[in-house]
Every structure is written in C-alpha cells, then in structure tokens.
Amino acid sequence: MAVCIAVIAKENYPLYIRSTPTENELKFHYMVHTSLDVVDEKISAMGKALVDQRELYLGLLYPTEDYKVYGYVTNSKVKFVMVVDSSNTALRDNEIRSMFRKLHNSYTDVMCNPFYNPGDRIQSRWALLPVSASSPGGPYFLCPYPVQVGPTSCVRSSPGGPYSCVRSSPGEPYSLCPIQSRAFDNMVTSMMIQVC
Amino acid sequence: MADTVLFEFLHTEMVAELWAHDPDPGSGVSAGSRGEEVGATTGQKMSLSVLESMGFRVGQALGERLPRETLAFREELDVLKFLCKDLWVAVFQKQMDSLRTNHQGTYVLQDNSFPLLLPMASGLQYLEEAPKFLAFTCGLLRGALCTLGIESVVTASVAALPVCKFQVLIPKS
Numbered sequence: 001m002a003v004c005i006a007v008i009a010k011e012n013y014p015l016y017i018r019s020t021p022t023e024n025e026l027k028f029h030y031m032v033h034t035s036l037d038v039v040d041e042k043i044s045a046m047g048k049a050l051v052d053q054r055e056l057y058l059g060l061l062y063p064t065e066d067y068k069v070y071g072y073v074t075n076s077k078v079k080f081v082m083v084v085d086s087s088n089t090a091l092r093d094n095e096i097r098s099m100f101r102k103l104h105n106s107y108t109d110v111m112c113n114p115f116y117n118p119g120d121r122i123q124s125r126w127a128l129l130p131v132s133a134s135s136p137g138g139p140y141f142l143c144p145y146p147v148q149v150g151p152t153s154c155v156r157s158s159p160g161g162p163y164s165c166v167r168s169s170p171g172e173p174y175s176l177c178p179i180q181s182r183a184f185d186n187m188v189t190s191m192m193i194q195v196c
Numbered sequence: 197m198a199d200t201v202l203f204e205f206l207h208t209e210m211v212a213e214l215w216a217h218d219p220d221p222g223s224g225v226s227a228g229s230r231g232e233e234v235g236a237t238t239g240q241k242m243s244l245s246v247l248e249s250m251g252f253r254v255g256q257a258l259g260e261r262l263p264r265e266t267l268a269f270r271e272e273l274d275v276l277k278f279l280c281k282d283l284w285v286a287v288f289q290k291q292m293d294s295l296r297t298n299h300q301g302t303y304v305l306q307d308n309s310f311p312l313l314l315p316m317a318s319g320l321q322y323l324e325e326a327p328k329f330l331a332f333t334c335g336l337l338r339g340a341l342c343t344l345g346i347e348s349v350v351t352a353s354v355a356a357l358p359v360c361k362f363q364v365l366i367p368k369s
Binding site: 077105111 | 253256257259260261263264266269270343344345
C-alpha cells in the first residue's frame, strides 16, 4: 500500500499530494520534489530509446532506507509519483503498475469533470477560504464535521448529509470552495489502505 | 446507427443557440448604424470564440483520455498523426483524408467530407455560414494539442462544402 501519492503537472508544480498522516508530511513532499529530477532524467532517456521500448510506467525511481519511490508519466506529461514502504516486500512490480493504471484512469475522469479547470489543484474536501467582504447576515458556511455550538453559531442539518452550518463572526469571514473530485480522493484513499 | 448523429445534432443546436443571441448585421441603414454594426460583428466574434473555447475544453479532456494506452509520442508529427487518425475516428468515425506539412510548424489537415458540413449542402451553397460550424472543431484540435504539450493556433477554411481544411500553426520557440 502506498504511503504517499502525488500528481505533478507538466510544469512541475503539484496538482495533488497526499500522504498517510502518521508522520510529518513535509518529508514526503521533499521526497516527491527530489524524485522529479529522476523522472526528468528517465523521460529524456526514454526520448532517445526506440519506439518499442517506450512506455508510461517509469519503474523504481530510487530507493531510500525506509521507502521506495515509483514513477509514471502520462502522454500529457503529467507525472504520478508513489512512495511505498520498503518493509512491504510483498509488493510486486505489476501490482504497482496496476495501481498506476487505476490512478491514470481516475485522473482522466477528473480531467473530464466539467467543473474542473485543467491546471487547478485537485481538491476534494470542503475548504474554508477567507473572503474580503461578508454579507450583512453573516456568511454561513458548511462544515463536514460537527461544530461546537456557541453564541455565534447555529447548527442545521442540510439535505446533503451530516453537515453543520456555522455563522462566522464578523472578525473571520469564510467562504467555501467546492468539492471537485471526490472520486479521485477515494481512489487514493483505497490505495493507501490496501494494494489494488 | 443513431450514435453518430447525436453529436451532430448537439453541435447544430449549440451553433444555433449561440447565434440566436446576436442581432443580424442589418443590410439596411439604421440610426446609430456604425455602432450597431460594429456591435453585431463583435457579437459574432464573441460567439465564435465561445464555440472555440468550448471545443478547447472538450479537446483537453479528449487529449487526456484517448491516448491512454498508446505509447508516448516522439515528435510533433506523431501527435498530428494521432489527431488525424485516432481523434478523428473517435469523434467523427472516419480518418482525416490528408495531412500536409512544410516541416516548419505548419500543418494542413484536409477532410474531404466533413461530417458536420455534410448534411448542409454540397458545393458553394451556404459558404458564408460554414465557418461557424467549424469553430468548435478548431477548438477541439487546439485543446487536444494543448494537453499533449503543443501550443498552437488552429484555423479552418472551406472552399466548397463539404471539403474543409484545418490549418495548424505551431510557433517555433
């Protein structure tokens, strides 16, 4: 199972990074960042190879003492980087390949989502963003988790599920930003739980 | 089968809907004529660019989905060949009839019986109306090229229906 999965755009900025939250995430971000050099090296080596030997799966990029890093590049030069625990020796190469193929399919579905603008970050959680102006009644925003009910908040159940509706105090206005790709996030979650 | 005409019907409706919002550039004279005519032509250009940008977004998604199993492309010509064969077959169920290039970044793709123009006429009738039916497809080509890493400018021209040529200009960087 993967410990960290990252999707990097062709201009080498991250579209999506997610790691299992047991340790500090920064270490994985750094690992993915350094692996980009290896990915570029492999892509340019592939460019010189014969047509028959070219493929999207790049294989093991580099091993560290605790982790192994695998890479995959799509035809649109979007890179997928997967960090796997080294102690999990049972993972075979074709299992990693199939995980990448599933990731590619999910990414293609995200691309076909009409609400997704290509080049944006792939988000799938309600994110609270500050806004500059708030409406007179105070902006209401939805949280996907129960919120402490206090003097300036109210709880309401919405048709979409167990969300609570909280009115923000004047000092901290928020607005919500939409879920774009829950399916992608679910796919990544399933990859972190089990080999698929 | 009815599958092929589904997109054609949708496309026809799209063009009709976008054009219905623009006033006709009147052939007669009206009081504020200069301003109105300019407004009308800019309105038409807006519709053309709206159509083209719709095609662009669709092309971006198609450019991601279609070449999934094919191996990475080596050079520009491979990408153009992919457009002429796989993309055209996926969208229009036929291949592009000819691809010419001057190897300096200009490619001319010619389709001798373009399915979106085929039901309209055969010959010179409706020649002025034809460009608006090509805007979406120009955007489609540009979007697919953009996903595959090539910035380009795509224009279309019609000499006689249903033969049309798409010119792809790839600026040298």
